Amino acid sequence: MYMVAVAVMAAGNMIYAFYPRVLGDFTDTMKQGGLTKSIVISCSVQLLVIGVAYGVMFGVGQLLNHRLGRRFEAEIRERLFTQFTRLSEAYFAKHGVGKWLSYVLSDVTSIRETICGGINQLTNATFLFITSVIMMASTDIPFQLLLACIAPLLTIPFLVIYFGPVIRRRSHEVQESIAGMTASAEEQFGGVRVTKTFAVEEIARRRFGESVSRVQERQLRLVRTSSLFQSAIPLAGALSLVVAITYGGYFAGQGKFSLGGFVALTLYLRVIMTPLQQFGNVINRLQQARASLDRLNSLLTETPEVRDAEGAVDIATADAGLTVEGLTFAYPEARRPALQELSFTLQAGQTLGIVGRTGSGKTTLAKLLLRVYEPPQNTIRIGGIDIREATLGSLRGGIAYVPQDGFLFSETIRDNIAFADRSGARERVHEAAQSAAISGNIETFPDGYDTKLGERGLTLSGGQRQRTSLARGLYKAAPVLILDDSVSAVDAVTESRIIEQLQRERSKRTTIIIAHRISAVKHADLILVLEEGRIIERGTHEELVALGGHYASLRAIQEEGTDSMDQPLPDGLEGGAAYERTEEAVADERQTVQRR
Numbered sequence: 001m002y003m004v005a006v007a008v009m010a011a012g013n014m015i016y017a018f019y020p021r022v023l024g025d026f027t028d029t030m031k032q033g034g035l036t037k038s039i040v041i042s043c044s045v046q047l048l049v050i051g052v053a054y055g056v057m058f059g060v061g062q063l064l065n066h067r068l069g070r071r072f073e074a075e076i077r078e079r080l081f082t083q084f085t086r087l088s089e090a091y092f093a094k095h096g097v098g099k100w101l102s103y104v105l106s107d108v109t110s111i112r113e114t115i116c117g118g119i120n121q122l123t124n125a126t127f128l129f130i131t132s133v134i135m136m137a138s139t140d141i142p143f144q145l146l147l148a149c150i151a152p153l154l155t156i157p158f159l160v161i162y163f164g165p166v167i168r169r170r171s172h173e174v175q176e177s178i179a180g181m182t183a184s185a186e187e188q189f190g191g192v193r194v195t196k197t198f199a200v201e202e203i204a205r206r207r208f209g210e211s212v213s214r215v216q217e218r219q220l221r222l223v224r225t226s227s228l229f230q231s232a233i234p235l236a237g238a239l240s241l242v243v244a245i246t247y248g249g250y251f252a253g254q255g256k257f258s259l260g261g262f263v264a265l266t267l268y269l270r271v272i273m274t275p276l277q278q279f280g281n282v283i284n285r286l287q288q289a290r291a292s293l294d295r296l297n298s299l300l301t302e303t304p305e306v307r308d309a310e311g312a313v314d315i316a317t318a319d320a321g322l323t324v325e326g327l328t329f330a331y332p333e334a335r336r337p338a339l340q341e342l343s344f345t346l347q348a349g350q351t352l353g354i355v356g357r358t359g360s361g362k363t364t365l366a367k368l369l370l371r372v373y374e375p376p377q378n379t380i381r382i383g384g385i386d387i388r389e390a391t392l393g394s395l396r397g398g399i400a401y402v403p404q405d406g407f408l409f410s411e412t413i414r415d416n417i418a419f420a421d422r423s424g425a426r427e428r429v430h431e432a433a434q435s436a437a438i439s440g441n442i443e444t445f446p447d448g449y450d451t452k453l454g455e456r457g458l459t460l461s462g463g464q465r466q467r468t469s470l471a472r473g474l475y476k477a478a479p480v481l482i483l484d485d486s487v488s489a490v491d492a493v494t495e496s497r498i499i500e501q502l503q504r505e506r507s508k509r510t511t512i513i514i515a516h517r518i519s520a521v522k523h524a525d526l527i528l529v530l531e532e533g534r535i536i537e538r539g540t541h542e543e544l545v546a547l548g549g550h551y552a553s554l555r556a557i558q559e560e561g562t563d564s565m566d567q568p569l570p571d572g573l574e575g576g577a578a579y580e581r582t583e584e585a586v587a588d589e590r591q592t593v594q595r596r
């Protein structure tokens, strides 16, 4: 399509290059007094044909170019999104996601504009320039005059060589700062509620303002350089016109070439000025687009760190045991491992409970099971197969992972729950919601399951959001279910309802429950207690309680906390009596209660 566009435009420009010649011949005939009616008509018709042919060809070429540009834009955006979904978490942990908006919007647009406008103009300008020079050479214009007129134009390649890299560098800086501003805007928009509750709007404005000023400052630097470059090119054109008038006038005065030749020469130089100016614009644009293209190319050629190994096989997670053996893992650039020498076995259909302090590595283990990060070779096996030998699709398809803070999309509750398969029956959605103890809430919403959630599901409370995310995990009905602190935001009564329901529904399917509350894991077939990435205790609830270690003391603290809720407050801390005592005594008692 592009070649056709180039050919059509080239033909249009070749035709256009005839018009100074027609006018030159007309001037000569007029000067010789040979103008007849038929010559006037013939010249007019020729000019009309040139105008119409050029207009049509230019229009067709333009249309093809724009179609091509838009197609490029759509395809590259799709490819970028595909690449975005292929890249692993490690990449985003390092580079962030905010900049992607700027890649998908501003970089792609910059290249599209160059395809539609820039390259199109370049083609135009090149052909117009070449044909005009050929046409000039084929007239009676003396050769040395032609050379003298074109000489100032020969400075252009040097200008391009000098300014090109500078413009490209500055454009790159501009695009980088736009990406930074987009990332900052994305973060500030996402965090606006935190900003407001902390009443730090002024600080947020200043931070965003800094990124805006950086963009402006870099854009101004780019504009200064490109303006200088663009003004240098017409200057070269004007110089060549000056040469034409002085030197050409002298030649014409001496009768060395005709008046018509002189008219044609000046007209040709005027015609040439347009492509010259366009060269400037286009080269500018091309440099800017090249900076964007470099960025997009480096993104598109980025190899995902986690991907299917060669000869990867589909793994069956149903009825398959899980073996973890000697698993040690450190995050990239982390000083110490997040997990150390983890080994355990879980039979198919069993429930595993994992407890441990915050930062002890529980979520890391879940991420390794899903290969969000790549575990070392042969340290995690499902049904005897190293998960690194499995295809990502079959592995992740066979596991439902419910994180603590599940992201909800701005869609209906039904679509959020049926995320894994929108074609599933409505009853399945209702069942999943029931199991996650959220159906009661959903039924009270204005449109029930068809209630559209606000941006990121903010119309729901924290606990409702968590249970909707849990319902999404349960709906998937995968052979393996991982609940990563997924019921932490619900009250104790609802939590026990959910856990009981899970026990019933998933009695024959593997379930991994990561939790801080003992009540969520105590029914598990195996419970692991993690501390600083190591398993420090393992066994069933009864075994661990009998052991009298960390698990037992965690249980004691939690049960004591529950008990104390049922007990009356110490004497004097309630009712009017409290006011009668000294502040010191009240503070002491408050501390005692807090300690308990």
Ligand SMILES: Nc1ncnc2c1ncn2[C@@H]1O[C@H](COP(=O)(O)OP(=O)(O)OP(=O)(O)O)[C@@H](O)[C@H]1O
Residues within 6 Å of the ligand: 093, 331, 332, 334, 338, 356, 357, 358, 359, 360, 361, 362, 363, 364, 365, 485
């Ligand atoms: N992407 C990451 N890059 C580097 N370090 C990380 C990353 N994610 C987690 N860590 C670190 O790894 C350790 C284990 O984190 P992990 O999220 O597994 O803990 P956790 O037991 O799930 O904690 P919590 O109970 O608070 O959810 C922590 O020290 C944490 O700071």
